[in-house]
Amino acid sequence: GAGVSQSPSNKVTEKGKDVELRCDPISGHTALYWYRQSLGQGLEFLIYFQGNSAPDKSGLPSDRFSAERTGGSVSTLTIQRTQQEDSAVYLCASSDSTASFNQPQHFGDGTRLSIL
Amino acid sequence: DQQVKQNSPSLSVQEGRISILNCDYTNSMFDYFLWYKKYPAEGPTFLISISSIKDKNEDGRFTVFLNKSAKHLSLHIVPSQPGDSAVYFCAASGFYNQGGKLIFGQGTELSVKP
Numbered sequence: 001g002a003g004v005s006q007s008p009s010n011k012v013t014e015k016g017k018d019v020e021l022r023c024d025p026i027s028g029h030t031a032l033y034w035y036r037q038s039l040g041q042g043l044e045f046l047i048y049f050q051g052n053s054a055p056d057k058s059g060l061p062s063d064r065f066s067a068e069r070t071g072g073s074v075s076t077l078t079i080q081r082t083q084q085e086d087s088a089v090y091l092c093a094s095s096d097s098t099a100s101f102n103q104p105q106h107f108g109d110g111t112r113l114s115i116l
Numbered sequence: 117d118q119q120v121k122q123n124s125p126s127l128s129v130q131e132g133r134i135s136i137l138n139c140d141y142t143n144s145m146f147d148y149f150l151w152y153k154k155y156p157a158e159g160p161t162f163l164i165s166i167s168s169i170k171d172k173n174e175d176g177r178f179t180v181f182l183n184k185s186a187k188h189l190s191l192h193i194v195p196s197q198p199g200d201s202a203v204y205f206c207a208a209s210g211f212y213n214q215g216g217k218l219i220f221g222q223g224t225e226l227s228v229k230p
Contacts, residue, residue, distance in 0.1 A: 033218075041222070042120075043160070056217060097216065105218060106162060
């Protein structure tokens, strides 16, 4: 499909394990964003990529969280030593920021992460 | 400090009538506002947006109104249809927010009854 693709759709893991979440943005979109939605909460910004660079990492909650983007395309969000409070839906979005920053972001269906 | 607020967690409307969803913001530096619709187990779907230089934007059954002096925006859906039942999020961004990260409200769950 032509939309944002995220994998896995669901992930259940034990506390203390590392997890890696993947996002494949819309082809040609230079901007990529990670958000998360905890139960009953709104969406919370985590990190923004422009190409392979991350000018804004201000939303990452701790140094256990990291992300990278390669080839200006696929991005991975890694959570080390997972904690129960990391349980949430992790959403990826992309936009075509070449014209201006005021472009809508298009979201994938998210990865539902459950930490036991 | 919640910069974008949707004070109504839920709204119920009869099919064919108007649905009005409201959103307030506190940061006067926001210059771009969006509405998203979300079904369970799916990602948010972009509906409509408005730049701060406008006070109204219309797309089919959806119209967004922006009142900058009141720091308030609203989404009107006319006529409402049962398929519109979903959670609606308003979001805002500003030029000062490098890269245009979105700040979301908590969402309003709309139920359109046949």
